[in-house]
Amino acid sequence: MLEIRDLVVSxxxxxxxxxxxxTVRPGExxxxxxxxxxxxxxxxxxxxxxxxxxxxxxxxxxxGEDLLEMEVTERAHAGIFLAFQYPVEIPGVTxxxxxxxxxxxxxKARGLEELSPVEVLKLIREKAKMLxxxxxxxxxxxxxxxxxxxxxxxxxLQMALLDPKLGILDxxxxxxxxxxxxxxxxxxxxxxxxQRSFIVITHYQRLLNYIVPDFVHVLHEGRIVxxxxxxxxxxxxxxxxxxxxxxxxxxx
Amino acid sequence: xxxxxxxxxxEHMERxxxxxxxxxxxxxxxxxxxxxxxxxNGFELLKSEDFPSRRDEDWKYTSVTPIINQKFIEAPKANxxxxxxxxxxxxxxxxxxxxxxxxxxxxxGVEILSVxxxxxxxxxxNWINAQLQVQSGTLKNTFLRLNQAFSASGLxxxxxxxxxxxxxxHIQYNSISDSNQTFITHPxxxxxxxxxxxxxxxxxxxxxxxxxxxxxTNVVNRIELxxxxxxxxxxxxNESFKAQxxxxxxxxxxxxxxxxxxxxxxxxxxxxxxxxxxxxDSNTLSNLYGAFIGFNDQHIDNQTFIDHAMPxxxxxxxxxxxxxxxxxxxxxGKVLVRQDAQKTNAFQQSSSLVLSPTAVMDTKPQLEIFADxxxxxxxxxxxxxxxxxxxxxxxxxxxxxxxxSLLKRAFISEVVDHIENEDLKELAYAKIEDKLNLMKI
Ligand SMILES: Nc1ncnc2c1ncn2[C@@H]1O[C@H](COP(=O)(O)OP(=O)(O)OP(=O)(O)O)[C@@H](O)[C@H]1O
Ligand SMILES: [Mg+2]
Numbered sequence: 001m002l003e004i005r006d007l008v009v010s011x012x013x014x015x016x017x018x019x020x021x022x023t024v025r026p027g028e029x030x031x032x033x034x035x036x037x038x039x040x041x042x043x044x045x046x047x048x049x050x051x052x053x054x055x056x057x058x059x060x061x062x063x064g065e066d067l068l069e070m071e072v073t074e075r076a077h078a079g080i081f082l083a084f085q086y087p088v089e090i091p092g093v094t095x096x097x098x099x100x101x102x103x104x105x106x107x108k109a110r111g112l113e114e115l116s117p118v119e120v121l122k123l124i125r126e127k128a129k130m131l132x133x134x135x136x137x138x139x140x141x142x143x144x145x146x147x148x149x150x151x152x153x154x155x156x157l158q159m160a161l162l163d164p165k166l167g168i169l170d171x172x173x174x175x176x177x178x179x180x181x182x183x184x185x186x187x188x189x190x191x192x193x194x195q196r197s198f199i200v201i202t203h204y205q206r207l208l209n210y211i212v213p214d215f216v217h218v219l220h221e222g223r224i225v226x227x228x229x230x231x232x233x234x235x236x237x238x239x240x241x242x243x244x245x246x247x248x249x250x251x252x
Numbered sequence: 253x254x255x256x257x258x259x260x261x262x263e264h265m266e267r268x269x270x271x272x273x274x275x276x277x278x279x280x281x282x283x284x285x286x287x288x289x290x291x292x293n294g295f296e297l298l299k300s301e302d303f304p305s306r307r308d309e310d311w312k313y314t315s316v317t318p319i320i321n322q323k324f325i326e327a328p329k330a331n332x333x334x335x336x337x338x339x340x341x342x343x344x345x346x347x348x349x350x351x352x353x354x355x356x357x358x359x360x361g362v363e364i365l366s367v368x369x370x371x372x373x374x375x376x377x378n379w380i381n382a383q384l385q386v387q388s389g390t391l392k393n394t395f396l397r398l399n400q401a402f403s404a405s406g407l408x409x410x411x412x413x414x415x416x417x418x419x420x421x422h423i424q425y426n427s428i429s430d431s432n433q434t435f436i437t438h439p440x441x442x443x444x445x446x447x448x449x450x451x452x453x454x455x456x457x458x459x460x461x462x463x464x465x466x467x468x469t470n471v472v473n474r475i476e477l478x479x480x481x482x483x484x485x486x487x488x489x490n491e492s493f494k495a496q497x498x499x500x501x502x503x504x505x506x507x508x509x510x511x512x513x514x515x516x517x518x519x520x521x522x523x524x525x526x527x528x529x530x531x532x533d534s535n536t537l538s539n540l541y542g543a544f545i546g547f548n549d550q551h552i553d554n555q556t557f558i559d560h561a562m563p564x565x566x567x568x569x570x571x572x573x574x575x576x577x578x579x580x581x582x583x584x585g586k587v588l589v590r591q592d593a594q595k596t597n598a599f600q601q602s603s604s605l606v607l608s609p610t611a612v613m614d615t616k617p618q619l620e621i622f623a624d625x626x627x628x629x630x631x632x633x634x635x636x637x638x639x640x641x642x643x644x645x646x647x648x649x650x651x652x653x654x655x656x657s658l659l660k661r662a663f664i665s666e667v668v669d670h671i672e673n674e675d676l677k678e679l680a681y682a683k684i685e686d687k688l689n690l691m692k693i
């Protein structure tokens with residue numbers, strides 16, 4: 001599904017990702033952990049197509065296509081979904097209007113019939129209920145004045161509605177209380193299927209009790225320095241990153 | 253006229269003087285009708301003035317020379333096919349090229365007359381003449397006299413005491429021309445809201461002829477709100493991209509009255525709005541909201557003036573514009589808080605999105621405050637479309653165009669959402685979306 005090869009990325013002349021290799025097969029869940037500033041969000045932004053990043057070398061194939069050649073919108077239509085670490089607030093655009101346009105333009109691009117206003121509203125309500133999002137949030141401006149947790153749940157609502165092939169969750173669990181965490185995890189678990197994959201970026205092993213990963217990777221200074229199974233997350237939480245940082249040198 | 257006098261008169265003024273003489277000669281037996289007298293009074297004032305230049309402070313950003321330099325022809329008679337009507341109930345009044353082209357509606361408790369007929373009544377005549385004395389906040393406003401001298405079919409509306417007109421009054425001003433000769437019209441509207449009355453007026457300018465039709469619309473609206481009266485006034489300006497428009501609106505508010513003005517400027521090549529609000533007594537509310545969208549080389553200049561003369565009055569002002577290509581926007585908001593006007597609340601905000609390096613926005617807030625116990629504020633921002641918002645929307649499958657139009661609409665919505673009446677709000681949004689859909693960036 002996703003193949004990242006020797007990816008080197010810089011921003012404003014500073015190299016952030018220094019040769020990333022990662023393969024995600026259909027149905028897999030990959031967790032990425034790593035200290036602040038190690039490049040986790042940079043990697044997810046590059047996957048979604050944010051322009052300010054310079055790709056110095058390397059390649060990304062998504063379903064066999066050259067992802068780096070695709071526009072942001074095309075990537076979304078192809079099935080990439082990024083749940084932002086910091087979702088943008090957009091005053092004056094209501095959540096409902098935004099969701100309707102997102103759903104229908106995505107459906108159209110995928111060759112599906114556009115939904116009528118009634119159908120689309122029904123769909124939105126159904127998913128909102130699953131995420132315990134109050135309907136009044138649909139009438140409000142997109143993310144404006146939402147609490148951290150509300151923003152994250154709204155990201156999950158969008159993911160559920162847009163039916164992606166690859167969901168990338170950038171610290172969706174940060175700042176969530178245990179109830180919200182459960183709701184968000186349930187949403188992801190309901191979406192799990194053999195054709196859909198996830199990359200879950202997190203600082204906390206706690207999330208991985210709910211969303212059980214197939215692989216855990218440690219990103220450090222722009223490189224994946226360790227890969228293991230879910231037990232790696234536990235070890236990281238107990239022992240910190242120092243021991244893997246040491247390992248980084250050993251790997252080189 | 254002696255030679256010395258003639259030398260002082262500018263060439264453009266002379267053309268207007270000649271135009272008036274033609275009218276005057278054609279009057280024959282109608283010379284003594286009140287409307288002829290009224291127009292002649294306007295003419296006498298007009299010919300002793302000259303048009304403003306950019307050296308006049310209030311006209312600093314807008315040169316009217318390209319407007320008045322033109323050799324105007326008479327507005328052609330236009331037989332317009334029936335216009336698409338609004339999709340909500342309303343009282344319609346239609347002017348085609350300045351000529352009244354519909355019946356005047358009959359509404360209980362409301363007098364709707366031509367200015368010519370209104371002037372025949374002594375009390376209306378007195379009231380109209382009193383209105384003419386109310387000064388515009390724009391100095392050197394020669395266009396007021398020009399309008400008075402040349403207005404052929406003005407409209408007079410008097411809403412009686414405690415009358416509540418539930419359906420909006422829709423005044424449609426259509427311009428239609430397929431020739432490239434420029435014509436001029438002088439729409440004129442008097443609105444007299446008596447004590448406790450309530451109305452909504454839509455002033456709607458559109459072009460039904462060729463996209464290149466060239467004409468100048470010189471508007472004067474004079475409005476008085478009696479005690480406790482409420483008026484919602486929506487102006488939609490959708491003239492051709494070759495047209496020019498000067499719109500003067502002069503409002504006096506009595507105690508406890510409530511005036512809301514929404515100006516939507518979408519069309520026109522040179523557009524200048526002069527909006528003046530005089531607060532004659534306490535506890536008034538004035539809402540001044542404006543939105544404009546400029547393309548090509550459109551020039552849209554809004555000047556507002558609020559005269560806080562009395563205590564406990566509130567004014568809210570917000571103008572927002574989107575400028576593309578080589579368009580230019582101007583906002584000059586004057587607020588005067590006189591010494592007696594304690595407990596005044598006056599808020600002013602002007603923001604614009606400038607979407608091209610060749611588009612320009614000039615903002616000039618002008619607050620003069622002589623009272624000490626007041627709350628006044630003003631703010632001005634000039635920005636661009638936010639890249640991270642565009643990225644966010646694109647990442648959810650919205651195309652570049654959809655994302656940008658959503659953000660532009662959202663930007664303007666802060667103004668439009670203040671329109672309480674859902675029908676009027678939808679109408680405003682529909683016009684805005686039509687225009688945004690034409691925008692290429
Ligand atoms: N637009 C940018 N301009 C300049 N520097 C940037 C930009 N984006 C990221 N960086 C830098 O790149 C490095 C990696 O940032 P990134 O956000 O990818 O880290 P992260 O692993 O997601 O961290 P966190 O755990 O705090 O979210 C940091 O040093 C950051 O300051
Ligand atoms: Mg991050």
